[in-house]
Amino acid sequence: MCELLGMSANVPTDICFSFTGLMQRGGKTGPHRDGWGIAFYEGRGVREFKDPHPGAESQIARLVSEYPIKSHIVISHIRQANSGKVCLENTHPFTRELWGRPWVFAHNGQLNKSKLRRLKESGRPFYSPIGTTDSELAFCWILDSLRSAFPNPPRRQKDLFLVIRSLCDQLSDFGVFNMLLSDSHFMLAYCRTQLCWITRKAPFGEAKLKDEDLTVNFKEETTEKDIVTVVATQPLTNNEKWNVMAPGEMVVLKKGKVNLSVGKQSNKSKIGV
Amino acid sequence: MCELLGMSANVPTDICFSFTGLMQRGGKTGPHRDGWGIAFYEGRGVREFKDPHPGAESQIARLVSEYPIKSHIVISHIRQANSGKVCLENTHPFTRELWGRPWVFAHNGQLNKSKLRRLKESGRPFYSPIGTTDSELAFCWILDSLRSAFPNPPRRQKDLFLVIRSLCDQLSDFGVFNMLLSDSHFMLAYCRTQLCWITRKAPFGEAKLKDEDLTVNFKEETTEKDIVTVVATQPLTNNEKWNVMAPGEMVVLKKGKVNLSVGKQSNKSKIGV
Numbered sequence: 342m343c344e345l346l347g348m349s350a351n352v353p354t355d356i357c358f359s360f361t362g363l364m365q366r367g368g369k370t371g372p373h374r375d376g377w378g379i380a381f382y383e384g385r386g387v388r389e390f391k392d393p394h395p396g397a398e399s400q401i402a403r404l405v406s407e408y409p410i411k412s413h414i415v416i417s418h419i420r421q422a423n424s425g426k427v428c429l430e431n432t433h434p435f436t437r438e439l440w441g442r443p444w445v446f447a448h449n450g451q452l453n454k455s456k457l458r459r460l461k462e463s464g465r466p467f468y469s470p471i472g473t474t475d476s477e478l479a480f481c482w483i484l485d486s487l488r489s490a491f492p493n494p495p496r497r498q499k500d501l502f503l504v505i506r507s508l509c510d511q512l513s514d515f516g517v518f519n520m521l522l523s524d525s526h527f528m529l530a531y532c533r534t535q536l537c538w539i540t541r542k543a544p545f546g547e548a549k550l551k552d553e554d555l556t557v558n559f560k561e562e563t564t565e566k567d568i569v570t571v572v573a574t575q576p577l578t579n580n581e582k583w584n585v586m587a588p589g590e591m592v593v594l595k596k597g598k599v600n601l602s603v604g605k606q607s608n609k610s611k612i613g614v
Numbered sequence: 615m616c617e618l619l620g621m622s623a624n625v626p627t628d629i630c631f632s633f634t635g636l637m638q639r640g641g642k643t644g645p646h647r648d649g650w651g652i653a654f655y656e657g658r659g660v661r662e663f664k665d666p667h668p669g670a671e672s673q674i675a676r677l678v679s680e681y682p683i684k685s686h687i688v689i690s691h692i693r694q695a696n697s698g699k700v701c702l703e704n705t706h707p708f709t710r711e712l713w714g715r716p717w718v719f720a721h722n723g724q725l726n727k728s729k730l731r732r733l734k735e736s737g738r739p740f741y742s743p744i745g746t747t748d749s750e751l752a753f754c755w756i757l758d759s760l761r762s763a764f765p766n767p768p769r770r771q772k773d774l775f776l777v778i779r780s781l782c783d784q785l786s787d788f789g790v791f792n793m794l795l796s797d798s799h800f801m802l803a804y805c806r807t808q809l810c811w812i813t814r815k816a817p818f819g820e821a822k823l824k825d826e827d828l829t830v831n832f833k834e835e836t837t838e839k840d841i842v843t844v845v846a847t848q849p850l851t852n853n854e855k856w857n858v859m860a861p862g863e864m865v866v867l868k869k870g871k872v873n874l875s876v877g878k879q880s881n882k883s884k885i886g887v
Contacts, residue, residue, distance in 0.1 A: 384702060392661075393659075408674070428656070428657055429661060441743060469714035472658065
């Protein structure tokens with residue numbers, strides 16, 4: 342299994358604090374030794390750092406922890422390999438372009454690969470995996486399906502979210518599927534087994550990392566108008582209240598807020614604010 | 615205009631020395647202040663670093679200069695913007711996936727954007743630019759054309775090279791077009807106005823950077839079997855003999871060697887070893 346970390350902010354914000362906590366789980370306080378990666382959106386562009394080596398020992402991870410790269414959307418992942426060998430092309434997050442937007446995806450869980458392969462081959466194959474993980478294959482299938490459903494980006498964003506939610510539900514039938522996905526405008530978090538989030542805004546307080554002896558006083562680091570939401574597999578701090586997502590829940594994050602929960606009701610998908 | 619730097623090696627090799635020289639031209643000994651980027655292939659995977667800030671002042675560029683990332687193919691670029699504002703999404707190199715391979719592209723020159731746009735719109739649009747440069751648009755058109763010509767990778771690699779060469783010739787009609795392109799197996803260098811290369815192999819000697827007071831004795835850094843070719847807009851060292859490419863010349867680099875020159879003869883393309 343792996344761990345996910347995502348951030349959405351209304352102003353470009355660095356993720357040094359949370360990333361430092363996550364990296365400790367990459368071979369020090371956690372067993373996720375098989376690589377790590379992080380993607381930072383800056384406007385429409387993406388900046389990516391990844392390494393198939395343990396995050397806790399990586400020189401590049403140290404740079405990212407110490408160098409405040411400001412971003413409005415971040416997706417990060419540490420890997421404990423279960424499908425696909427440990428190498429750069431199997432390291433999350435994965436990136437592809439659709440509609441002139443850079444899509445970034447990271448997955449926690451494990452999917453039945455032969456079922457997934459059959460599903461992928463049944464559609465119009467536009468995207469092909471570079472590596473051999475179930476995760477990249479699932480990502481390629483999601484984008485194939487979106488491209489087929491919407492040759493151009495749909496006018497109503499909710500239509501897009503509903504299709505993505507139904508694709509995630511289908512993937513969940515093949516195993517454990519928790520994911521973070523972004524197109525540079527929004528970030529989606531889909532939870533099947535484990536994902537939680539916290540929104541930080543004024544009045545800001547102190548936060549204390551679980552995995553490292555590090556405390557930050559966000560009051561000193563922020564302005565009154567800043568709003569930041571952090572999503573993670575497990576809470577990263579031990580003195581704050583994190584919202585635990587329900588199995589099958591999908592949330593949309595925009596400008597730091599969880600502003601839309603694409604939930605399930607009986608057999609019909611429902612979008613509720 | 616911009617500057618290009620590429621490397622092909624038969625064993626994973628670091629490019630710290632040449633990259634250090636190039637970065638000085640990013641705002642110190644040269645005017646290319648509008649960003650820099652570098653892509654390292656490791657197996658089928660790619661690791662990318664880019665920054666819309668001057669290379670000579672970039673903390674990430676310093677890490678790349680000092681941290682020996684070993685790779686068999688590297689493509690790097692420093693930018694002096696002429697088309698598209700200075701921002702992350704306009705920073706070379708650009709990456710897209712085709713046939714399950716990560717393609718990386720960097721361009722030096724300037725192309726007529728309205729002619730290029732008409733050309734792009736006349737084909738089957740698979741790839742869309744994320745930023746606003748002529749370069750990314752040209753790259754998307756190249757990949758659109760390859761995907762149309764070869765739904766699957768062609769069996770004879772020479773067929774692929776001939777098509778790419780003819781696409782480059784077409785782009786050259788729109789302005790200045792020097793480029794580096796790779797799919798993880800080979801690297802192509804196409805020269806319209808300015809590009810040169812050097813192959814280093816045993817017996818290795820000393821090399822002295824033009825742009826920085828730095829000398830390296832490759833004898834101490836290599837084994838007898840190592841073969842490395844470096845391609846650059848201008849020679850990076852001042853005590854070695856670089857091969858200057860002819861206008862309209864394209865070379866294929868594989869495992870450190872320039873092993874194929876896809877040349878022009880009268881009106882027909884010709885491949886000569």
